[in-house]
Amino acid sequence: MIVAELSMITMGTGTSASRYVRAVHQVLKESGLKxxxxxxxxxxxxxxxxxxxxxxxxxxxxxxxxxxxxIVTTIKIDHRLDKEISIETKMEAIRR
Amino acid sequence: MIVAELSMITMGTGTSASRYVRAVHQVLKESGLKxxxxxxxxxxxxxxxxxxxxxxxxxxxxxxxxxxxxIVTTIKIDHRLDKEISIETKMEAIRR
Amino acid sequence: MIVAELSMITMGTGTSASRYVRAVHQVLKESGLKxxxxxxxxxxxxxxxxxxxxxxxxxxxxxxxxxxxxIVTTIKIDHRLDKEISIETKMEAIRR
Amino acid sequence: MIVAELSMITMGTGTSASRYVRAVHQVLKESGLKxxxxxxxxxxxxxxxxxxxxxxxxxxxxxxxxxxxxIVTTIKIDHRLDKEISIETKMEAIRR
Numbered sequence: 001m002i003v004a005e006l007s008m009i010t011m012g013t014g015t016s017a018s019r020y021v022r023a024v025h026q027v028l029k030e031s032g033l034k035x036x037x038x039x040x041x042x043x044x045x046x047x048x049x050x051x052x053x054x055x056x057x058x059x060x061x062x063x064x065x066x067x068x069x070x071i072v073t074t075i076k077i078d079h080r081l082d083k084e085i086s087i088e089t090k091m092e093a094i095r096r
Numbered sequence: 097m098i099v100a101e102l103s104m105i106t107m108g109t110g111t112s113a114s115r116y117v118r119a120v121h122q123v124l125k126e127s128g129l130k131x132x133x134x135x136x137x138x139x140x141x142x143x144x145x146x147x148x149x150x151x152x153x154x155x156x157x158x159x160x161x162x163x164x165x166x167i168v169t170t171i172k173i174d175h176r177l178d179k180e181i182s183i184e185t186k187m188e189a190i191r192r
Numbered sequence: 193m194i195v196a197e198l199s200m201i202t203m204g205t206g207t208s209a210s211r212y213v214r215a216v217h218q219v220l221k222e223s224g225l226k227x228x229x230x231x232x233x234x235x236x237x238x239x240x241x242x243x244x245x246x247x248x249x250x251x252x253x254x255x256x257x258x259x260x261x262x263i264v265t266t267i268k269i270d271h272r273l274d275k276e277i278s279i280e281t282k283m284e285a286i287r288r
Numbered sequence: 289m290i291v292a293e294l295s296m297i298t299m300g301t302g303t304s305a306s307r308y309v310r311a312v313h314q315v316l317k318e319s320g321l322k323x324x325x326x327x328x329x330x331x332x333x334x335x336x337x338x339x340x341x342x343x344x345x346x347x348x349x350x351x352x353x354x355x356x357x358x359i360v361t362t363i364k365i366d367h368r369l370d371k372e373i374s375i376e377t378k379m380e381a382i383r384r
Binding site: 173 | 300337338341344345348352356357358359360361362363364365366367368369370
């Protein structure tokens with residue numbers, strides 16, 4: 001399992017971003033991937049990097065379709081090879 | 097109010113980070129700032145950038161004291177001048 | 193054209209990262225994409241997000257093959273829809 | 289020595305960012321810190337985290353003064369405790 005953090009900022013669309021964030025969440029919902037919205041970014045759990053990247057490409061196309069003139073996307077991916085991780089195991093580890 | 101997202105990765109300390117993440121949370125707890133741990137980073141709410149930076153400097157010193165040979169810190173700050181924001185108002189806006 | 197910034201940190205491999213950064217650069221070289229190494233990350237120019245993502249997946253596999261137990265990848269993508277951009281046009285704009 | 293990477297995105301100011309990036313560079317110039325502009329962010333070298341943070345606070349105030357309604361700042365800091373680093377030593381290590 002891979003855990004990632006996604007933020008997509010649209011420029012040229014005013015100071016409010018919530019309409020665009022909700023559109024990205026809609027794409028995530030349709031992807032079937034588990035995701036947890038946060039105040040600064042959205043956490044996503046996936047079986048592979050490819051699944052994350054496919055959903056980001058779709059979200060980018062949706063934001064472009066909404067009229068965004070510039071999209072700044074930040075993806076941070078935690079790929080752990082020595083053990084299985086998930087959003088849940090990561091949250092448990094820091095609560096312990 | 098300023099909302100920020102903080103991640104501190106220690107290198108030279110193995111693949112597990114949870115001990116260090118919990119130490120950063122302890123510094124945040126002592127600071128009195130509101131914070132919400134997430135699977136990839138911690139969200140923080142503060143009155144000013146300076147408050148965020150002071151807590152990061154303290155956390156860096158704590159991680160150094162724990163023997164970290166290298167600390168890679170990422171801070172993302174949302175400073176909104178056109179309206180008041182908080183972790184709560186940001187979460188509400190994207191849930192709407 | 194899309195301009196991106198890539199950083200890949202391996203954990204469980206000591207404090208030195210240069211061997212891994214050079215391996216990522218080798219993958220970039222073989223991809224044919226234009227890239228500019230920097231002190232904190234590598235800038236990449238590509239025709240699409242997909243090209244960036246394919247090279248990141250390859251680099252991740254190479255780092256895994258080198259024995260990295262955990263790989264933390266950060267990709268920041270600037271996708272501008274209102275005009276053509278490149279590493280060169282972006283550097284010119286800020287030098288003006 | 290600490291090496292950092294800084295990006296400041298203004299929202300509500302259209303799709304072009306170069307005017308704001310140049311203003312941040314002006315603040316860096318006045319600070320006396322060594323910095324290297326890149327296509328996606330600016331690398332900075334400083335003696336301490338505090339020096340980085342002071343310059344970011346000044347840059348934030350300058351962007352606010354230019355009318356930015358929202359400023360999204362990302363700072364990534366490489367603090368190495370096991371040996372001296374600089375922008376130059378980091379660039380040399382990856383070129384080797």
